[in-house]
Amino acid sequence: MTELIHTVADLTDLRNKDVLEAALARVIFELAEVQRLSIWRVVAEGHGVRLRERLSLPAHYRPEQEISLEDARKEWRDCYAKRCYIYGSRDEAGLCCHVFPLWNEREIIAVMELLRPSKLEGDQAHTVHGLLRVYRNHLGLLDYGDRDELTGLLNRRTFGSYFKQIAAEAAIHAVIAVVDVDFFKRVNDQFGHPYGDEVLILLARLMSEAFSGVEGIFRFGGEEFLLILPETTREEAWAALDDFRAAVAQASFPQVGRVTVSIGFSMIQPDDNGAAAFGRADEALYLAKHSGRNRVKCYEELVQEGYLAGTKHSGGDIELF
Secondary structure (H helix, E strand, O other), rough: OHHHHHHHHHHHHHOHHHHHHHEEEEHHHHHHHEEEEEEEEEEEEEEEEEEEEEEEEEOOOOOOOOOEEHHHHHHHHHHHHHHOEEEEEOOOOOEEEEEEEEOOOEEEEEEEEEEEEOOOOOOHHHHHHHHHHHHHHHHHHHHHHHHHOOOOEHHHHHHHHHHOOOOOOOOOOOOEEEEEEEOOOHHHHHHHHHHHHHHHHHHHHHHHHHHOOOEEEEEEEEEEEEEOOOOOOHHHHHHHHHHHHHHHOOOOEOOOOOOOEEEEEEEEEOOHHHHHHHHHHHHHHHHHHOOOOOOOHHHHHHHHHOOOOOOOOOOOOOOOO
């Protein structure tokens, strides 16, 4: 019992969500005497759902990297649809399959599969369920500090650590984009701040729907939002951001009517830092604002065309906050 208390204390000491998830997996793997464990993150894509592998234990056990929910094992589909633990049949190796939903405060964010010789029962079953409750509660506390109270998006203080993670993997194309509501002050002045808040809430919802598989969506303050799009080329970013811009322009906002946004974006470099990348995207946004608004501008293209000098280089030790 003492060892378990210390384990829970160690888990709730963690602040990085990826580290917390990995620690939870290791603890359950050992305490429940599991032979194989995998965690698959739920990724919404349009009207469908995909499962993307986050980790697996032991390390040499590697399931497929990503699959659609429709193609997943029946136990996984049932776990997601029924929002509960599922005990399934034995796999081809004769191991019993146990699938658990991993929750944040609002929704299922992943499914965890445990494979072991026999069904989880007694103290082991209670321990696993209890650890998952601790995980959900602690994740809720972390989300409370990481989320913007009005929109539910990530807040500004989470940007630095998230950006470092993306920049470290930026050998694959990645994009940073700044989104700003056009003439937002007029909305507040003409209709009042409650309607201005409603515009921001609806805009955040449109953004979350348009970029449903993207984790890095931030409210940066006021009417400014920020997106980090991993594994995205310049052409893909332009198309996706312009589609989002058009969707906002066509949407109807209660009492206010039509609202538009301007967007500036830049490619993330392998040695980038948050301040430099944000600065480039913000320069592109400035040009979008001063060339008519309701449009998308790319920093690299503006440099190539001679509209910007290209002085904001990546690298260095600049801190954004």
